Amino acid sequence: MKKSIPISVFGTLIFFLYLAVPSFCGSTAFGNKIYDPGPLKPIDSILKVKTGDKAPDFTLTSINGKEVRLKSFIGQKNVMLTFIPAAWTPVCSDQWPGYNIAEDLFKQYDTIVIGISVDSLPTLFAWTREMGGLWFDVASDFWPHGAVSDTYGVLRSDGKAERAIFLIDKKGIIQFIHVGDINTRPDLGVLVREMKKLNF
């Protein structure tokens, strides 16, 4: 009996050490509402447009209920289309909030932003509310599913879109395309550099 004590004590110690080590510390950003799919295939589509092309026109409904038509900005503003893969995912949830605080920068270069996602309007509405609201239009490319994304060649095989940026000048010509690794954000500095070029 006496000799069994060390094993019992040791086992109890191990048990409490397990209890003392939490396996995960959550984030406060978006609470625990973010779905993390893990690393994804960096690029899973083939572009159907190139710089110098006339940007394909589209009309999509935005989360404020208005229709957003690309053609309506021609001759008025430069346009930055920002496609994101999916709402409520890690990188996407921290991309548009960055553009949200850069409103002055976009205005400085006479550029409006249109956020496009293949998510449904209610999903986009709730997600952007969680961000605290955005100054730019967020449009749903949900139905026909991913039609605009597909027109530009950024619809992935699983129905999500790439993380892609298209800069379109006031003549409606695509001047810059960035389809980067879906798992990372494009650098705002690069976008600003390209916006500067639109204004020369």
Added chain:
Amino acid sequence: MKEPEKMRCITDHNFSTPIRITVFIFLFLLGPVFTLPLGFCEESAAEFNFLLPAPSHVIHQQYLGLSSDKPFSLEEIKTKVIIIEIFSMYCPICQREAENVNALFRLIQADPGLRDKIKLIGIGAGNSDFEVDFFREKYNIEFPLFSDTGLSIHKKTGEVRTPHFFGLSLKGKGPVQIFYSITGGFSSPEDFLHTITTESGIKEQP
């Protein structure tokens, strides 16, 4: 040759070889558990043995007490306590929290008993130099911010969510010691500073 005491104890219980092997593997796998300090989360594995580039602004070099424009380690900062905010320009809570962190900086700087003992820096996880500069200008941030474009520091510090605050103490010439770690914003800069001074024991230090 005399058998070790512990081994004799097990054999006295007639444990079979498979059980011994199982127990050995079990204990071997548990080894790392004994190296973890109690009460810490993922940042218990955080390492702060990285170099930061010398701040480009002279005022920030002076603030940190750096004498050269070479990359520096945290141990080279002339202070007793370092608060590190891991932030991102893109993180909505970091944006909302910026004013609170600025208020914390002003509180520290306004206290002659604390301004040389506590230094505050920010590290922009996944942010480029441009993005960090933009964040600095957007929120009029006066303390030094550093970019961590490749997330190398973010990985070393436990891949924490943003914003995340670390309290580190510097004692002698040894490595920095973590005494505080929290994810998320703080509602009261005064309360946060009180926590830092209490947890670090800095009030009692000469």
